[in-house]
Amino acid sequence: MAGMARNLKAILLQNNTSSSSSSSSVWAYITGLDINRNNAVFVLQSDGATGYYPDSPAKTLSPLARDCHIQIGGPGTSRAVTIPQLAGGRIWFCRGAQLRFQLNPGPALVEPSVTNASDPNYALSWAFAEFTFNAAQVFANISYVDFVSLPISLALASEDADTPRQMVPGLPASGLDAVCAELAAQHDRDGAGWNKLIVRTPPSDGSEFLRALSPNSAMVMDSTLFSSYYQPYVDAVWAKYALTKQPPLTIDTQNAEWGTAQGQTTTTSPPSPSPPPKSLLTFTLHGGSSTPSPSPSPISFPQPSTADIFSCSTGAFAQQPAAPIRNNIAARLAAAFNRSTLLINPDQPAAEKVVTYYASHPITNHYARVVHAASLPDGKGYAFPYDDVAPDNDASNNVAGTVADARPRVLVVAEPIKGGR
Known part of the structure; x- marks a missing residue:
């Protein structure tokens, strides 16, 4: 073309x-x-x-x-x-x-x-x-x-x-009004701070909405916002995919050469007085048509912070120029965390359904919803x-x-x- x-x-x-x-x-x-x-x-x-x-x-x-x-x-x-x-x-x-x-x-x-x-x-x-x-x-x-x-x-x-x-x-035409009204309603339900995404016309008590910020943008202006919002959900995901449990989390890379990646969580306990135990979600590749030789090392992710999830680009989900497979998995993980579907669907994103996005857990990206x-x-x-x-x-x-x-x-x-x- x-x-x-x-x-x-x-x-x-x-x-x-x-x-x-x-x-x-x-x-x-x-x-x-x-x-x-x-x-x-x-x-x-x-x-x-x-x-x-x-x-x-x-x-x-x-x-x-x-x-x-x-x-x-x-x-x-x-x-x-x-x-x-x-x-x-x-x-x-x-x-x-x-x-x-x-x-x-x-x-x-x-x-x-x-x-x-x-x-x-x-x-x-x-x-x-x-x-x-x-x-x-x-x-x-x-x-x-x-x-x-x-x-x-x-x-x-x-x-x-x-x-x-x-x-x-x-x-x-009335979309901004609808978005702001529901963000305010969501804050009334969970008290998480969704109302702080709403920006009104000057002065700050103006009657008209100017815009609604995404959580990522709002956190740029107020770093305390949503500081540990996702942590209970992240902990639940880590527990669900522990090494001793089945099935593992499967990520379809949607790349014929790489196939799928299967991941489970493990916790290592360094000798005291070293840093606290490190918990990782570690993936290995399966079923690719031309898996690199030698096989790539396992790909591990630490627990993402709320900022990592909303931005999709920091910390656990930061893009690494020399790691295309890791970046591919990170994108699909970040999407599943934003949509909060990891506890109901271990086959990402192949088995995803729009009807379940943002609906299966109260901790989710309500702005996107x-x-x-x-x-x-x-x-x-x-x-x-x-x-x-x-x-x-x-x-x-x-x-x-x-x-x-x-x-x-x-x-x-x-x-x-x-x-x-």
Whole structure:
């Protein structure tokens, strides 16, 4: 398929807000790394066609030297734009105001932040979708990994007449209200601090919701939040898969060469006065078509902290560049911990069912649960970093909210879906 994705004709940006919206004008921005310019920093200029490739500035937080505010207009308007092939792409929407992007030496693009209260964009209403456009395909998803704010929908039309139009509706127009209401209700039920994910419009006692932070983002702002939230569940998982018990935890790597990994927990007791006993979940590979020779050493994970689980990228789940098999297992483990399915399903992710996600144990990623529940009618959206982990050949269990095509024609990104739902 190399070269086929060059057929992308345009990205269509739409403002589907209602005329009754308090701030109905929408501005858009497209950022990424230009694949064909050695991954140079790219920002689309206001004309919707010209790329801005910034030079490295002399000082931090320097302003952009070009106008990159793409005005879509009021409710019911749309704007077609074109882009080169980009990696790490984002399509940003801001309602009622313009976002301020800045530059650091490098150059490095300083993007709007929801975890820095001094950021000039912090009090604005904005959101983004993520995409990659390369020689193989266009791939895009609605990202709720960091926060929920404006509702965004995706649609992708193919050059192939036989390929149906792909659609991810995302949150409805009232989605943020629904998410915040249920987060507050969940805090009332368990007192764990889910209400602290809610950010209101300034001042802090404002009547309107500005955004809902993911647990990972909220913990950046308050390190005491959820400090040991997952520990009882982690302890239960370690007990279930102890070496003396059966069956072991099986992780399908979904890689024919590696096969499956079977894991059980063990505890070692170093001689006193050494450090306390070390409890590990240790995996060995089974059934791969070309298991490396010699066989790889067992792969062990310490107990993950709550921060490790919500971030999927620290501590026990930190990615290791020279350990692709370990990274593969870590992604599937992290997904199962977020969904709290490890106590009911020892066959991950092959035997997973969406109906059991977040439902089998009171300790779970309730933010992800709430976001998926509010994303009507299909419950799709990327709510944590490995939300695309799913059984093979079962599209109904893929809840990540992605669109992809090797011969894309038009990618439509709207705020919100047409009709507002």
